[in-house]
Amino acid sequence: MTESTTPRPSTLGELRASGHRQKALREEIRDNLLARLAAGEDPWPGLHGFEDTVIPQLERALIAGHDVVLLGERGQGKTRLLRTLVGLLDEWTPVIEGSELGEHPYEPVTETSKRRVAELGDELPVAWRHRDERYAEKLATPDTSVADLIGDVDPMKVAEGRSLGDPETIHFGLIPRSHRGIVAINELPDLAERIQVAMLNVMEERDIQIRGYVLRLPLDVLVVASANPEDYTNRGRIITPLKDRFGAEIRTHYxxxxxxxxxxxxxxxxxxxxxxxxxxxxxxxxxxxxxxxxxxxxxxxxxxxxxxxxxxxxxxxxxxxxxxxxxxxxxxxxxxxxxxxxxxxxxxxxxxxxxxxxxxxxxxxxxxxxxxxxxxxxxxxxxxxxxxxxxxxxxxxxxxxxxxxxxxxxxxxxxxxxxxxxxxxxxxxxxxxxxxxxxxxxxxxxxxxxxxxxxxxxxxxxxxxxxxx
Incomplete structure (x- = not known):
């Protein structure tokens, strides 16, 4: 469906009637990549010098559904390569209108969205999100906090009368907000080790822990990162457990x-x-x-x-x-x-x-x-x-x-x-x-x-x- 020819469904009922099929993020990326390759199209426009080395490795990692970390010296095109991943997402995807995490109408994950689906049924409003809005990028710095990446208790919501144990008091960070999308972290070793620890559950168990809560949110997010080789950077390192959770580690080059x-x-x-x-x-x-x-x-x-x-x-x-x-x-x-x-x-x-x-x-x-x-x-x-x-x-x-x-x-x-x-x-x-x-x-x-x-x-x-x- 394109914006210029066919009006997109605006409610859950219309979406079901249209025959729309929900895809997991990794399945969506895999299908679009394979379709480009089968059609003889270049999925990586604007990248030069990686055709026989980095690109084949990255394509295999994406087909396998792996999170990816790119290792290489400065100015080798790591960030540009990560940004081209956006082109492998569907141009438009349906989301629950007003949802904080951009959830799919067929699969709400937060308590607020589940309640709205139960109350409104087929009348649930549906919005459409462009693929550019499904890519988030964070430059890691030593002062980056757990709240920035994962989330924290929102004191304003507590002040409204909600209890601290209420999951709706959580203000979500960058990674949960990238649900059904790609989150890229540049210069990953610059993250303090305790912040890297906070990412472990997100990347393996796909849940998040905030101040003692364990929120079972089935996050569907692809985590990609870039880093200078550890033998060069003096600012930090990628901790071993986090490194182990990246399915693919790819070296870039000039x-x-x-x-x-x-x-x-x-x-x-x-x-x-x-x-x-x-x-x-x-x-x-x-x-x-x-x-x-x-x-x-x-x-x-x-x-x-x-x-x-x-x-x-x-x-x-x-x-x-x-x-x-x-x-x-x-x-x-x-x-x-x-x-x-x-x-x-x-x-x-x-x-x-x-x-x-x-x-x-x-x-x-x-x-x-x-x-x-x-x-x-x-x-x-x-x-x-x-x-x-x-x-x-x-x-x-x-x-x-x-x-x-x-x-x-x-x-x-x-x-x-x-x-x-x-x-x-x-x-x-x-x-x-x-x-x-x-x-x-x-x-x-x-x-x-x-x-x-x-x-x-x-x-x-x-x-x-x-x-x-």
Whole structure:
């Protein structure tokens, strides 16, 4: 049934007459996942690099009906992966109108809802809840309480004259309120151990205990969580009994392929200017080099957010230059990369003993990434005529304050090529697919930097101006 074509039942009687069948949460997720897979649809849109590793493990866990904990360093997409689980729920599901826990009309679990069903029968009002409302997320912090997750006695209800033994005096926490839905707890080890203990009954016996009460609520909730590996986090750990109650423990990882890394950056970055593909690739390679460096603390990891923030920073630098110096369009260039390094250095944790060398390490790894990108895209292009022109005394000036048009105008004219041979500038521009002045300037800057890194020409950078000569 869809909202646009068929009116949804609004009472319990209409719901029964419609032939609606109640499904347990895990059955609902399993059926929807298997239907997507059978139809050849991707149940995990927007996730890159997990296709052959994490995703198959997660799919098997969901088919088995297991609660899941994802273990991995920061910025590996754990939270995004958990949020995509919402897409495996039915788009709309019926609930008892006004029920605190979103109970199914066929199966009330609280005393209040049971009483209403007995009193109203088929006239019981039914509301419809969208799947987005059936996902709850909690960032675990050391000050999270049992009341936040499980619940507590509500003093206002007691003040109304109800006794402390009355189950209706309970104010339910996040997990009971996620009944018939998914509750995700990020950074699970940050929960105090006594709070983790409070989750044991919820995950195994599916009841809740509050201040001496044992409320037999048949909760139907999928608990998923994320955590950094325990050998890294100093803030806490997942207690063994709770760890045992998660049916699946899945290790995540950073993208293993460069193309997946670039796809993540392109997908997640919010750009204020155009950033050519080769610059995104440089930042992706730079990030991967940091993850492999012995000078960087790999237990903390180098988040995908590092490269995403880097691309956003160089786009902002390009827009700043275009606005300040009257460029028609804002296009990031190689000269903007240093801005990103200056801003992002604090996002990397270095090994003990590397104090004072952080800038040198970042610069070296960035140059390595640039050299790798040059080899990938400009291999085979003969730039000896450009080198000869520079050796004859020509200087090429660029920098954060130099517009693309001024940079292109200042390039030395190269000697005539042999008949039918393409100009070296044009070969570089064609290899990188450049179209506009900004893209052409970005392409030629990459070639010049490649010549500098190959020690064919010299470079002097100072006060926002870079001179090749």
């Amino acid at each position: 993208p293993t392929e460069l193309a997946a890394e670039v796809a993540v950056i392109r997908q997640e970055a919010h750009l204020t200017a155009e950033v050519p593909d080769h610059l995104v690739e440089i930042l992706a390679r730079f990030t991967r080099n940091l993850r492999e460096s012995s000078s960087v603390d790999q237990r903390s990891g180098v988040s995908a957010r590092f490269a995403i923030a880097g691309v956003e920073t160089i786009a902002a630098s390009a827009l700043h230059r275009a606005t300040s110096y009257g460029e028609d369009e804002a296009v990031a260039r190689l000269v903007d990369l240093q801005t990103a390094v200056d801003v992002l250095g604090g996002k990397v944790e270095f090994e003990t003993g590397e104090e004072g060398r952080e800038a040198d390490i970042l610069t070296h790894l960035l140059r390595t990434a640039i050299a790798e990108t040059v080899r990938e895209h400009l291999r085979g292009i003969d730039l000896h005529r450009l080198v000869d022109a520079i050796e004859d005394g020509r200087l090429i000036t660029t920098g954060e304050k130099v517009t693309a048009r001024d940079f292109l105008t200042g390039l030395p004219a190269l000697p005539p090529e042999e008949s039918g041979e393409t100009d070296a500038y044009d070969q570089v521009i064609e290899a990188l697919g450049a179209r506009s002045d900004g893209e052409r300037a970005a392409a030629i800057e990459l070639a010049l930097e490649g010549l500098f890194l190959a020690r064919k020409i010299a470079k002097d950078a100072d006060a926002g101006e870079t001179v090749y000569g």
